[in-house]
Amino acid sequence: MEPEENLAETASEILNDYLESIGGREALLAAWEEKKEAAKKGKKRGRSGTETNGTNGTKRGRKTHPAKSPSASGRAVEFKPPSGSWEDEVVNIDACEGAEGSVVVYLTWKGGQKSQHPLVQVYKRCPQRMLRFYESHLVFRKNDPDED
Numbered sequence: 051m052e053p054e055e056n057l058a059e060t061a062s063e064i065l066n067d068y069l070e071s072i073g074g075r076e077a078l079l080a081a082w083e084e085k086k087e088a089a090k091k092g093k094k095r096g097r098s099g100t101e102t103n104g105t106n107g108t109k110r111g112r113k114t115h116p117a118k119s120p121s122a123s124g125r126a127v128e129f130k131p132p133s134g135s136w137e138d139e140v141v142n143i144d145a146c147e148g149a150e151g152s153v154v155v156y157l158t159w160k161g162g163q164k165s166q167h168p169l170v171q172v173y174k175r176c177p178q179r180m181l182r183f184y185e186s187h188l189v190f191r192k193n194d195p196d197e198d
Contacts, residue, residue, distance in 0.1 A: 064191060129163040136176040143183040
């Protein structure tokens with residue numbers, strides 16, 4: 051998540067338009083609180099153990115993509131992607147994360163398997179899927195001729 055102060059120079063107008071369209075900052079915070087409360091009510095209580103402050107001793111547990119998680123039996127699930135093009139085998143690109151040069155892409159496959167791969171590999175194996183992922187995350191705005 052990007053801190054709001056980093057948006058001041060380049061995106062403050064877009065941010066203000068967005069906040070106005072949803073009813074303001076207060077409405078956004080209220081919706082977030084409701085979602086947080088609903089999530090608390092839906093969770094089952096876990097066993098208390100020797101771990102502190104979360105699932106791995108950190109202050110806040112981080113959700114991981116199933117490709118990073120072991121199976122129910124405790125062993126890592128071995129999934130081997132097909133050779134050749136992945137265009138018809140990949141159902142969804144779930145997310146991308148990492149820094150420039152080490153971006154990881156999370157994929158969901160037709161059989162429901164989930165995996166993670168370097169961005170370079172995904173560019174080679176399913177470039178059209180990657181393009182659709184980027185296009186679905188673009189936000190367009192009209193150019194004001196007076197700004198140029």
